[in-house]
Amino acid sequence: MDLSNGSPVISDPMAMSQSLMGVLPSNMMPFSVRPGGYSGAGGAGVNVSRRKIEEVLVSGLLDAMKSSSPRKKHNVVFGQENLPEEDPAYSAWMAKCPSALASFKQIVASAQGKKIAVFLDYDGTLSPIVDDPEKAVMSPVMRAAVRNVAKYFPAAIVSGRSRKKVLEFVKLKELCYAGSHGMDIMTSSSAHYEHNTEKGKEANLFQPARDFLPMIDEVRFFLLNSDEADKL
Numbered sequence: 738m739d740l741s742n743g744s745p746v747i748s749d750p751m752a753m754s755q756s757l758m759g760v761l762p763s764n765m766m767p768f769s770v771r772p773g774g775y776s777g778a779g780g781a782g783v784n785v786s787r788r789k790i791e792e793v794l795v796s797g798l799l800d801a802m803k804s805s806s807p808r809k810k811h812n813v814v815f816g817q818e819n820l821p822e823e824d825p826a827y828s829a830w831m832a833k834c835p836s837a838l839a840s841f842k843q844i845v846a847s848a849q850g851k852k853i854a855v856f857l858d859y860d861g862t863l864s865p866i867v868d869d870p871e872k873a874v875m876s877p878v879m880r881a882a883v884r885n886v887a888k889y890f891p892a893a894i895v896s897g898r899s900r901k902k903v904l905e906f907v908k909l910k911e912l913c914y915a916g917s918h919g920m921d922i923m924t925s926s927s928a929h930y931e932h933n934t935e936k937g938k939e940a941n942l943f944q945p946a947r948d949f950l951p952m953i954d955e956v957r958f959f960l961l962n963s964d965e966a967d968k969l
């Protein structure tokens with residue numbers, strides 16, 4: 738990330754130096770953004786205790802993900818009949834993209850005392866994959882878990898779907914939504930984001946996704962979907 742002119746420019750995370758990546762697996766890609774951004778109402782997202790992080794993210798969100806979507810069979814994904822550990826393609830893929838969940842304790846530990854924002858995918862993460870995209874509804878348990886996440890952390894859903902469609906499924910006003918792969922962003926109307934948004938302005942069409950970044954000090958991405966949650 739180049740901070741030389743005061744605005745964050747995200748470089749290709751995979752090309753970042755090993756020292757910057759630290760000890761994190763390659764699917765958690767940390768980078769810093771300009772400081773002094775998000776200061777949510779009541780300090781949301783900051784100084785959340787380890788117990789609360791585990792309760793909200795692990796017991797709440799991950800458990801909801803595990804029950805909402807059964808794990809896909811490995812051979813459906815890779816077209817193989819053999820066991821995952823015997824499949825070179827699967828092993829190579831796992832080496833390149835290790836499960837963030839295997840390092841979840843490390844993530845929680847390193848999140849201690851930091852401002853945390855949670856970015857979630859919709860299809861296959863908050864809803865099960867189904868044949869008819871119109872029927873990819875979110876369960877009430879998942880909705881409650883996401884609502885709880887948004888109570889403690891700035892939270893956003895990023896989807897390839899239209900923002901309107903995702904909002905129709907999720908029905909939670911306290912989140913940010915980025916639809917059409919991030920080309921259509923709606924920030925929350927709650928007090929959490931008021932200082933970062935123009936009051937009364939609901940949707941910011943074609944707002945660059947990096948406008949989210951001043952809300953937080955540091956971003957650590959990790960890939961997580963219901964397949965992975967099921968392996969916990």
Ligand SMILES: O=P(O)(O)OC[C@H]1O[C@H](O[C@H]2O[C@H](CO)[C@@H](O)[C@H](O)[C@H]2O)[C@H](O)[C@@H](O)[C@@H]1O
Nearest residue numbers: 858859860865866867868869870873896897898
């Ligand atoms: O970025 P996402 O939120 O993961 O959206 C990606 C695509 O999701 C939808 O398609 C996927 O889910 C459908 C419902 O479970 C499933 O039928 C389809 O096979 C999946 O590809 C959505 O329909 C697409 O428009 C999104 O781009």
